[in-house]
Amino acid sequence: MNKIFSTPRGTTDILPEEIALWHDLEAKSRDLLSRFGYREIRTPLFEETELFARSMGQTSDIVQKQMLQLKSQNDDTDSANFALRPEGTAAIVRSYIQNDLDKKEALSKLFYAGPMFRGERPQKGRLRQFHQIGAEAIGPNSASPFLDAEVIALSVKLLTTYGLPQEQFQLKLNTLGSTQDKESFSFFLRQQLKSHLQALCPDCQNRFERNVFRILDCKNRDCKSVVARLNLDYSYLSDESRQYFTQVCEALESLHIKYEINQTLVRGLDYYTHTVFEIACPALGSQDALGAGGRYSGLVAQLGGPQVDAIGFALGIERVLLALGKKTQDDKPIDVVFVSLDESVLKHNFMLSHQVREAGFSAAMSYRLGSMKSQMRLADKLKARYVIILGQDELNKGVVTLKNMSDGQQEEIPIFDLTLLVQRLKI
Numbered sequence: 071m072n073k074i075f076s077t078p079r080g081t082t083d084i085l086p087e088e089i090a091l092w093h094d095l096e097a098k099s100r101d102l103l104s105r106f107g108y109r110e111i112r113t114p115l116f117e118e119t120e121l122f123a124r125s126m127g128q129t130s131d132i133v134q135k136q137m138l139q140l141k142s143q144n145d146d147t148d149s150a151n152f153a154l155r156p157e158g159t160a161a162i163v164r165s166y167i168q169n170d171l172d173k174k175e176a177l178s179k180l181f182y183a184g185p186m187f188r189g190e191r192p193q194k195g196r197l198r199q200f201h202q203i204g205a206e207a208i209g210p211n212s213a214s215p216f217l218d219a220e221v222i223a224l225s226v227k228l229l230t231t232y233g234l235p236q237e238q239f240q241l242k243l244n245t246l247g248s249t250q251d252k253e254s255f256s257f258f259l260r261q262q263l264k265s266h267l268q269a270l271c272p273d274c275q276n277r278f279e280r281n282v283f284r285i286l287d288c289k290n291r292d293c294k295s296v297v298a299r300l301n302l303d304y305s306y307l308s309d310e311s312r313q314y315f316t317q318v319c320e321a322l323e324s325l326h327i328k329y330e331i332n333q334t335l336v337r338g339l340d341y342y343t344h345t346v347f348e349i350a351c352p353a354l355g356s357q358d359a360l361g362a363g364g365r366y367s368g369l370v371a372q373l374g375g376p377q378v379d380a381i382g383f384a385l386g387i388e389r390v391l392l393a394l395g396k397k398t399q400d401d402k403p404i405d406v407v408f409v410s411l412d413e414s415v416l417k418h419n420f421m422l423s424h425q426v427r428e429a430g431f432s433a434a435m436s437y438r439l440g441s442m443k444s445q446m447r448l449a450d451k452l453k454a455r456y457v458i459i460l461g462q463d464e465l466n467k468g469v470v471t472l473k474n475m476s477d478g479q480q481e482e483i484p485i486f487d488l489t490l491l492v493q494r495l496k497i
């Protein structure tokens with residue numbers, strides 16, 4: 071028996087009846103992102119593995135456990151050094167540097183939409199191939215709390231524009247401070263956690279030295295209870311960083327954007343500094359983050375580019391669709407369906423449908439003769455605005471019958487009078 075293939079675990083087909091919903095989200099995103107001044111950028115689906123390791127951090131879960139590396143059968147190629155992109159930011163920064171965008175503009179506002187790949191254990195809302203719509207604002211002019219607030223407002227606005235009511239999601243906000251503040255923060259955390267080390271899960275005991283921040287967002291119950299008892303405050307922040315964060319909060323308030331400060335929000339990627347945020351939809355269960363982002367002041371320079379600031383975010387489209395609770399959206403109605411009453415008229419309907427499409431309308435027909443009933447069923451399924459019926463009798467008279475499906479009115483139109491037909495279809 072022939073093997074029946076199916077999608078790899080953690081990947082899905084997006085079927086034609088689902089695609090209208092995707093197009094709708096994409097169109098709304100493009101419109102809104104361009105109103106905020108973002109232009110689209112498309113980068114390869116794979117990059118050098120080292121780019122991801124250097125940007126997200128060797129100790130991040132993604133780099134440690136989730137990279138889908140490309141293997142080649144040919145040892146001579148360097149493809150073993152490539153990995154499918156787990157996120158967009160690193161590649162955008164690589165492109166920003168490679169294409170000297172800093173020399174062309176003081177602020178590059180870039181957006182992307184496309185698949186990302188992470189070798190995670192699949193579950194509801196967690197896939198190995200998923201899609202993000204994201205935006206990055208990079209450049210010397212990007213270091214402003216107004217931009218932080220604008221980026222956050224944009225991600226919230228995207229969700230409400232998709233139709234998700236604001237009550238269904240929560241905006242969590244935190245600041246990690248500057249690179250120096252992060253150092254003090256990690257020292258502060260180690261001091262506080264030192265005496266609780268035995269109570270942490272084995273992963274977090276490891277993280278204590280490698281990446282102490284990650285202990286703060288560990289899902290393990292014991293770790294959570296240790297973290298809940300920590301005396302977190304912003305004492306490790308410099309005055310400058312504290313003032314910056316206050317300005318971000320004030321700018322959000324001026325736009326009436328509700329947020330909650332969550333000091334355990336540290337995000338799993340090393341590149342973040344200062345403002346970090348996450349938008350959660352509690353109804354989604356354990357994988358509840360609809361999107362997230364933050365500022366990354368050092369990344370561009372760290373990857374060999376100029377010392378410029380940057381901030382961005384990405385939304386997970388599959389999770390947004392889960393939150394919207396929609397799987398399908400009706401297709402656009404078709405303008406006309408051609409119904410053939412006789413084998414001999416198929417070729418006429420074939421040519422007519424072609425001419426109607428040339429004139430700018432959508433058209434469909436049954437390519438094999440079926441009963442009138444089955445052809446009318448097709449017209450109903452496609453939500454035809456009009457049906458054109460052609461049989462031997464009509465052909466002999468040199469006409470087609472045009473039926474308006476909204477009021478049932480029928481009229482005969484000369485078969486070669488395309489101008490009249492087009493006039494009718496326009497109504």
Ligand code: HAM
Nearest residue numbers: 157159196197200359360361362363364382383384386
């Ligand atoms: P992230 O938090 O890793 O951030 O991912 C952003 C969003 O992508 C998540 O909130 C979630 O909605 C979606 N997502 C992530 N992993 C999966 C998965 N396995 N299955 C389904 N959806 C998933 C980033 O990727 C950063 N690059 C965001 C950013 C941009 N920060 C600054 N600029």
